[in-house]
Amino acid sequence: MITKMLSEEESRHFGSLQFTPSRKAGLARLRNFAPLAGREYAARxxxxxxxxFRGYVSALSPWIRHRLITEQDVLNAVQKHHSISQAEKFVQEVFWRTYFKGWLEQHPSVWTAYLSNLNRALESGIQNQEYRDATQGRTGIDCFDHWVRELVETGYLHNHSRMWFASIWIFTLRLPWELGADFFLRHLMDGDPASNTLSWRWVAGLHTKGKTYLARANNIAKFTEGKFNPVGQLAENAEPLTEKAEHPSVALSISDPMPKGDFLLLVTEEDCQIAELLPHEPAADMGLVASCERSPLSLGKTAQNFAAGAIWNSCDCPSLETTNWQDRIVAAAEAAGVKTVVTGFAPVGPVATKLYKSKLAEAGLQLHQIRRNYDSLAWPHATKGFFGLKRKIPTILGGLGYPLR
Ligand SMILES: Cc1cc2nc3c(=O)[nH]c(=O)nc-3n(C[C@H](O)[C@H](O)[C@H](O)COP(=O)(O)OP(=O)(O)OC[C@H]3O[C@@H](n4cnc5c(N)ncnc54)[C@H](O)[C@@H]3O)c2cc1C
Structure with missing residues (x-):
């Protein structure tokens, strides 16, 4: 049994987790996990x-997704305990998020096609008994029903369970993948347009065309140590889904320059820590929550509270209002007497949509979206499959100044 392999001391750190949406809590979790990011993580x-018991994964995704802690915070902490090569597997996983964000940024039509297919599927789907059974955990497949409850109650699922879940949803229950992706995005504290949409597409055989992921009973039994064994209940084949739409690649934009004079700082869930990069203090700041725009349906409480809390804890003037964004920004800039608004770069997703075609320009305001050097170095390599980017990890890390041992 694998469970017994942590010491008592370690087990205390990794019992039931508290997901407090603050930088301090994310850094504390990171400090606890970093010693295990080497061989232990790779093996288990x-x-x-x-x-x-979340002892063998970091469970850092809610903090990283909102950039309460950044990928570089994670790499820095891991490096105190391991060389990059000792923690190779963990470092690669961190780069999966980077890959998905960079890839979606260069194929934005995947997101818009997902949204329109989702709306279509919801029109008939919500009435559909199979969809209701699936989202209420009443399929009769014990593991699946358990993960539905776990997701809704805790806002987190282990990566392997996400893969099994998506595979069962698509190939056993035969429900539209967009409805499953939407269910995840509404309930995951780390709900993220890029990682979520592209992972669902990957399971379905749409991302790596023709290659699907099939959940098997013996694999579930092995990696849950016998807690579940859905023998005879799962599809035995996973025929890849297909789509008519083409998704041409578009060039990456360049990062806006740093502001020179006074500015209003806008904090969103895309980068709660952007203030650390700015040349000086803002004249004023404000936070705006867009998480409820993740779906036409309502967000799970846990996911909503994490996103709102992340913003609440990252600026002096948070707002939980989700309507009239642009009017609010214009009013706050006027009150602060500035003509420049600065925010963290908003990748493809609801925040970017909210900022697009803004009234800000009409009001004579300039919006600067500041992209992190980490993204600027990595995203250009996210053009094809993950392995193209993986090969470039040493170059990217070298560019960021990490010693490559
Ligand atoms: C169907 C499906 C949907 C998913 N939806 C999301 C989502 O909405 N948001 C999200 O953040 N992740 C998503 N993932 C990816 C992955 O499951 C989570 O990032 C991971 O489980 C988070 O747990 P952790 O922090 O313990 O990961 P660890 O294993 O500890 O990994 C460390 C970090 O690396 C990154 N990472 C690890 N695995 C992946 C991966 N496969 N893809 C992208 N980044 C990864 C995360 O930032 C994670 O915090 C999805 C995966 C699947 C199969």
Whole structure:
């Protein structure tokens, strides 16, 4: 049994997790996990023991997704305990997020096609009994029903369970993948347009065309240590889904320059820590929450509270109002007497949509979206499959100044 391999001391750190949406809590979790990011992670990360025991994965995704802690915070902490090569597997996983963000940025029509297919599927889907059974955990497939409850109650699922879940949704229950992706995005604290949409497409055989992921009973039994064994209940084939739409690649934009004079700082869930990069203090700041725009349906409470809390804890003047964004920004800039608004770069997703075609220009305001050097160095390599970017990890890390041992 794998469970027994942590010391008592370690087990205390990794019992039931508290996901407090602050930088301090994210850094504390990171400090606890970093010693295990080497061999332990590589050997045991695929085991899911449920929410009571998250010892072998970092569970850092809610903080990283909102950039309460950044990928570089994670790399810095890991490096204190391991060389990059000792923690190779973990470092690669961190770069999966980077890959998905960079890839979606260069194929934005995947997101818009997802949204329109989702709306179409919802029109008939919500009435559909199979969809209701799936989202209420009443399929009769124990593991699946358990993960539905776990997701809704805790706002987190282990990566392996996400893969099994998506595969069962698509190939056993035969429901539209967009409805499953929407269910995840509404309930995951780390709900993220790029990682979520592209992972669902990857399972379905739409991302790596023709290559699907099939959940198998023996694999579930092995990596849940026998907690579940859905023998005879799962599809035995996973025929890849197909689509008519083409998704041409578009050039990456360049980062806006740093502001020179006074500015209003706008904090969104895309980068709660952007203030650390700016040349001086803002004249004023404001936070705006766009998480409810993730879906036409309502967001799970846990996911909503994490996103709102992340912003609340990252600026002096948070707002939980989600309407009239642009009017609010214009009013706040006027009150602060500035003509420049600065925010963290908003990748493809609801925040970017909210900022697009803004009234800000009409009001004579200039919007600067500041992209992190980490993204600027990595995203150009996210053009094809993950392995293209993986090959470039040493170059990217070298460019960021990490010693490559
Ligand atoms: C169907 C499906 C949907 C998903 N939806 C999301 C989502 O909405 N948001 C999200 O952040 N992740 C998503 N993932 C990716 C992955 O499951 C989570 O990032 C990971 O489980 C988070 O747990 P952790 O922090 O313990 O990861 P760890 O294993 O500890 O990994 C460390 C970090 O690396 C990154 N990472 C690890 N695995 C992946 C991966 N496969 N893809 C992208 N980044 C990864 C995350 O930032 C994570 O915090 C999805 C995966 C699947 C299969």
């Amino acid at each position: 990360r695929n085991y899911d023991f449920g929410p009571e």
